[in-house]
Amino acid sequence: MRFLKNIFLLLLVIIVIAAIYLATLDGSYDVVRTRMIKADQSVVFNDLNDYKNWEEWGPWYETDSTIRVQYADVSSGTGAAYSWTSDIEGGGRMKTNAVAEPDRLDQEIVFETPFGDMGSDVYWILKKKKEGTELTWGIKGEMPFISRFMASGMEEQLGPMQERGLELFDENLQRKLQVYTIDSLGIVDYSGGFYLYVSTSTKINNMALKQKEMIAAVEDYVSKNNVRSTGSAFTIYHKFDQENGTTMFSVGYPVSERIITQGSDILTGFMERGTYSKTLLKGAYVNSQQAWDKAMYHVESLTNYAYDENGEPFEIYVNNPSNTPNPAALLTEIYIPVKPVKINRESIMN
Numbered sequence: 001m002r003f004l005k006n007i008f009l010l011l012l013v014i015i016v017i018a019a020i021y022l023a024t025l026d027g028s029y030d031v032v033r034t035r036m037i038k039a040d041q042s043v044v045f046n047d048l049n050d051y052k053n054w055e056e057w058g059p060w061y062e063t064d065s066t067i068r069v070q071y072a073d074v075s076s077g078t079g080a081a082y083s084w085t086s087d088i089e090g091g092g093r094m095k096t097n098a099v100a101e102p103d104r105l106d107q108e109i110v111f112e113t114p115f116g117d118m119g120s121d122v123y124w125i126l127k128k129k130k131e132g133t134e135l136t137w138g139i140k141g142e143m144p145f146i147s148r149f150m151a152s153g154m155e156e157q158l159g160p161m162q163e164r165g166l167e168l169f170d171e172n173l174q175r176k177l178q179v180y181t182i183d184s185l186g187i188v189d190y191s192g193g194f195y196l197y198v199s200t201s202t203k204i205n206n207m208a209l210k211q212k213e214m215i216a217a218v219e220d221y222v223s224k225n226n227v228r229s230t231g232s233a234f235t236i237y238h239k240f241d242q243e244n245g246t247t248m249f250s251v252g253y254p255v256s257e258r259i260i261t262q263g264s265d266i267l268t269g270f271m272e273r274g275t276y277s278k279t280l281l282k283g284a285y286v287n288s289q290q291a292w293d294k295a296m297y298h299v300e301s302l303t304n305y306a307y308d309e310n311g312e313p314f315e316i317y318v319n320n321p322s323n324t325p326n327p328a329a330l331l332t333e334i335y336i337p338v339k340p341v342k343i344n345r346e347s348i349m350n
Contacts (some may be wrong), residue, residue, distance in 0.1 A: 051096075058341060105124040179328040194259070196269075200249065215233050221264060283330060285332070304342060316333040
């Protein structure tokens, strides 16, 4: 009996010592990895924001072929969620709790284990850099009291997985950016019409950023004033000085009627009906220069039409990164004004 009592006391002492030891440990962890992605911040954000894209680069798919994924009704933005099951690793779920586009995503991941659910906070931080986008992937949490000693090993356990994930994400995104097609669709008669717009002059290398800001401004006006748009956003190029690196352009949305915009920076314009050479770019906006070069080459190759210097070229964004996360699926229509060429019949006959 005394022997059992001594064993009990020994076990009690061990438990107390273990509890004291665990109390001295920091059970928190915050594992962070960063990679420079050579792509625009909005492109990186939009691809990352949609859980359905994760199947293309998730590092866990390399080691577990039994993963089966089920998506919620919403797969991107705040409230987006998905769950998974696995014959090897078990199941789990993930949810996006907060979005600060295009700078940050905050998510929660929960692993279902025999000992209960284990959750961690996941965060993504995107910073615009000269080279592209600095993408940071962080996973943090607090280990249960009894397993605090495992917190120190999370760096070794999660770090390599994050590094591989960022590598695969980068490779997958670069493949998408390189997939594009450019097709000349011939001569079209564009009907024109009223549109709401804002204009600016800027350096060519600052044009993309200005376009985003201007599109957002017109969209905000349209939304707040319940204006019915009749088409997609577009850019009209008034001047493009390649030698001095400057441009003047307008960004707008087509509307069905003339709208009075007193007290606003948003103006109403009217585009006359005209004849244009139309070119379609399917792919990321980084391929726009190649599309414009091909469009201009096509115009120069025409025999019955020539470039109309009195007109203004424009491009229409059929869809956009907010509703088309895959850059390879973006559609841009390019319109270059042309006019019929008068053929001298006498010179032909001679």
